[in-house]
Amino acid sequence: MAADRPQMPIESGAPDGFQYMHPTMRRNFGLWKYHERPRPGVLKHVAHSGDEIYTIRVGTARILDVYTLREITRIANELGDGFIRFTIRSNLEYMVDSEAKVAPMIEAIEKAGLIVGGTGPTITAPSHTQGWLHCDIPGSDASGVVKSMMDELVTEFKREEMPNRVHITTSCCQINCGGQGDIAINIQHTKPPKIAHDLVANACERPTIVARCPVAAIRPAMVEGKPTLEVDEKKCICCGACYPPCPPMLINDAVHTTLAIWVGGNHSNARGKPTFQKLVAAGIPNNPPRWPEATALVKRILKVYKEDAKDWERMNDWIERIGWFGFFEKTGLPFTKFHIDDWRGARNSLNASTHIHF
Amino acid sequence: MFKAGLEPKLNIIKRYFVSCTQFYLREKTVPKVTIYDTPMLDELENGEWPSFITSFKRLRDDHPDERINSMVGGLLGQLEHSYETRMGWWKGGTVSVFGYGGGIIPRFSEVAEHFPESKEFHTVRIQPPAGNFYTADILEQLADDWEVHGSGLQTFHGQTGNIMFIGSTTEQMQPFFDKLNSYGFDLGGAGPCVRTAMACVGAARCEHSCTNEQGMMRHLVNEFQDDLHRPALPYKWKIKVSGCPNDCTNAIERADMAVIGIWRDEMKVDQEEVKAFVADKGRDYVIDNVTDRCPTNAIKLADDNTLVVNNKECVRCMHCINVMTKALAPGDDTGVTVLIGGKRTLKIGDMMGTVVAPFLKVDTMEEIEYLVELTGEMIDFFAENALEHERTGEMIERIGLVNYLEGIGLDLDPNMVSEPRQCSYVRMDGWDEEVKKWYDKKAEAATA
Structure with a gap:
């Protein structure tokens, strides 16, 4: 039955950003003249048309719970213009079209426990991993x-x-x-990886692991009659490259x-x-x-x-x-x-x- | 007197007992969720920077959905276990959605017997709108849907650029993806494939922008969604687009394909604004912070407080424009520089991308299509010639840039090197033919 089959994905790729963009930014796309920083955490961009857009940059915990996210969107909708973007360092940015909206938003942002800043010569939000x-x-x-x-x-x-x-x-x-x-x-x-020899044969494609080592320190071996890998510990640079494809190469210590x-x-x-x-x-x-x-x-x-x-x-x-x-x-x-x-x-x-x- | 004074006190005592009883009953009925002790994580609730642990606890303690309470409760327990043991306890696996091969990062707990509530905690990678723009409403819609199917935790964005919806079970992947896919979002890349691309804010808000970053990013990555969703390349292929040489997407450092906006005519100088800047900051400041910092000494402050720019020697580094945003701007004849091969450490060490196309015009659809076709050539060449788990930069290191350029059909240019060959140990029969090629290309360009 066709109805039982999951739907085929629509391979739409990266969505168009314009549909979510502040109208002042849409209107002045490619037509910006200069910017200033009226205070730390705030950018003021001026277009050739004379239009202005204010950006308030905000530091967050990067991983957002739904409550924090709703507080962020509430501030955008109630005090701002409803538009948000993120920098590549996961700073949150609110865009508004008038200076009068900036101060009340900053007050609300800080009340919500978030931090305004990260512009210009600051220590901006660290980019990090999981x-x-x-x-x-x-x-x-x-x-x-x-x-x-x-x-x-x-x-x-x-x-x-x-x-x-x-x-x-x-x-x-x-x-x-x-x-x-x-x-x-x-x-x-x-330290070189500690090898869980009894698990290697089932968990790892051994030639791939041998090839992955940057210094050719890994070679196939037999331990207690089971195929496994061994590490030349003098050559090993302890990089951990073998660990992701072969978890029995325990590098973390x-x-x-x-x-x-x-x-x-x-x-x-x-x-x-x-x-x-x-x-x-x-x-x-x-x-x-x-x-x-x-x-x-x-x-x-x-x-x-x-x-x-x-x-x-x-x-x-x-x-x-x-x-x-x-x-x-x-x-x-x-x-x-x-x-x-x-x-x-x-x-x-x-x-x-x-x-x-x- | 005595009675009148006693009654209020009795009332206070009565209220105290009622509230104690309520509190006692509340404690007994509410926590259906196991609350693991998290003394180490609790330390991360102190301090001014927003705390992710406080966020987790809010979901565990306050969310109306018991599924979320217990799942995030389990996560907190396992994370505390990691803090205590200084080890990670997640392992990968294979989970995807119908029709695709990648895009979901499966996580199964290795300590599920202790923290069964979060034994499956997969991440869904979703490609963000170009330029990372959102309305508050679309963010709420995304969050609402994840709240139904996942943990209620999300990150904007991961290091490659995906929206990361963090934490749910295998059976929730398909319905969650179907919902997002129905209103225009698509799964991101994971594994050996074309990865989710990234563009800077660019022309939407930046006066330095030399190209349509968002448009370029979408042209380049959306053409290759098949290669993104079905991992079949030797390793990853990342595309990042920055609108100027400030390279705010870190493309040269970490993308296999860096597309950077640039201009080839003269930079724009508003001498009145220069004079105003000098009047405000002083000549010393301008000399110390603008002209002296020019890497090729292509700019000088004249006696009349105007700037003189030698555009032939300028390398478009952006420094003077960054300092004097009102007075200086990129030129009008804009295009892009393409650098190939940037990557992080695995396996032969960090590599920057290197120039393979010093300047391409991308104003017309024809010109854009050329770059898209070129990208296809590069992905195909990578697929056919790279070793397993080898990035493009490593492949070029192994085969040499000349072989790569010939393979994808790009012309040589002195802008591709910092300096020519230093070592004379090279076999050079065929020199005359190569010289002829150079002059033929020159002649062809002159007549074009």
Whole structure:
């Protein structure tokens, strides 16, 4: 019976954003002239037509319960114009067409326990991953790390007092789904996987796992008459790449899975070319529920950056000026053999000059 | 006197007993849901930043639907268990909807015997409207439907850009998807396939916009929905569109295909606004923060407080325009730069996308269709030539950029390299033919 069959999907793909867009934005599409920031957390865009649109940017817990979401939409409908968007860092944005609506909305937003800010040179909302909450391979809980850290950095979210914008990211495995950031707090495994040999044969496609290893440290083996895998522990770089396709390669460890901090990732082409983040600290305990050691280190780096960087210098611009010698000197962080890259292309990261900082 | 004074006191005592009785009965009747102790998670209810734990507890304690109370209650229990053991306790599986192969992230609990209420806690990935625009009403509709079929928890958006509806059971996937699909939403990508795409706010609200970001994103990803819904590629293929080189979608860093708006004529300078800016901020500020920061020294502040721009040497980095949004703007002859191969760490390390098309006009449908066809070529080439679990950037690293460009039929351009070859160990018979090709292309371009 046709009626019993599920309906075939309509492959409509990404919906058109115009149907959900503020009419002022539809009317002035591609015709914007400039923008200003009247106060932290608020953007004012002015079109060539003279039309204005005000944006109020709001930090949230990223994962929204239906009550919080309805409070957000209630504020949009009752005090605003009913239009909302989200930045790629999960900041919520309300768009309204007049300045008079801004202050009452901010009052309501703050009353609802949400935070207005995240514009311009602030520490904006960290982009992060799912972690223990929902991921199948997490070494940590991104939401908890971010919540704990932002409790202490919330003032910098609300005030535009940093040299330039600061993007923080966190990731719960070394694949780093959280992405590049001015500061990234990422899982760093420090021991090879412990292998549940009795489970490998049934759970894993062994040649795929062998091929997945970036350093060819995995090979097929037999243990107690059962096909399994073994790891050359001297070669193993503890990256965890074998774990997602083969859960018996237990990489996560309550003690030896730690956190590392990376700085200087910058997506923008402004000034220099985009940059990847670089390792600055590791061995930070993965310490729930509030990860105080990670937050303390992030704050230490931010304090020096805030005091020392010039206007418009992102973290990477600042370090380029003061040099890595300057970075480790000013932050007081130890420089170890692990900071010197030995991955492919590593020679390009060495100083082949007499450009020396003193 | 005595009696008159006693009566109110008796009333107070009576009311106290009534309220105690009510409280006692309430405690006995209300919690049909197991409340797991969560001393560690409770710590995350402190502090000013919005707490996701408070959100969860609201669903567990206050929601009228007992299904949601118990499911989120189980989630809290399992999360506390993770905090205590410092381990994750979810495993994957295979769940999808009729007609599709991916798009749902199945999660089955490995500690379901302790927290049976959330033993299945799948996420539905849904492609967001281009530019991440919503009305309050459509957000409410999405939330209402998820409240019926899921946990009442959602995230806007995941790192690739999907709306994530977090937490429900296998049997709820099909009815929830059918509802959303009926009013214009479609499942996102998961696994080795074309993934959900992302566009910046762009022309809708940004004066830097050099292209129709949302339109471009929809042209590029909606053409390949078959490859998005039915994972059959070697690995993922992500598309991100940013309207200017500020690259607010982080496309170069993390998309296999980055499409970035740019212009090739002269940037626009409103000298009156320049003078006003200099008058406001001072010459030193402008020199320190604008001209000195130009990566190619293509801009200088003249004695009469106007800006002189050498557009031939300008690399369109956006810095001066970012600082002086009123005075400076991109030019009018706009198009896009395409960079291919960006990705995160797995497997051979992080890679930026690299330029394969320095400038493409995308004003007409013909021009847009060319880019869509080119994207198809690139996806096909990837499907045929990448090893299993290899991203496009890694494939290009393995086969070389020249082979890639020849494979998809793109012309060489010095803008594709930071610098030419350094090492002389290369076999170069065929040099004359390659030189001829270059001059032929030049001649062809000159007559076109």
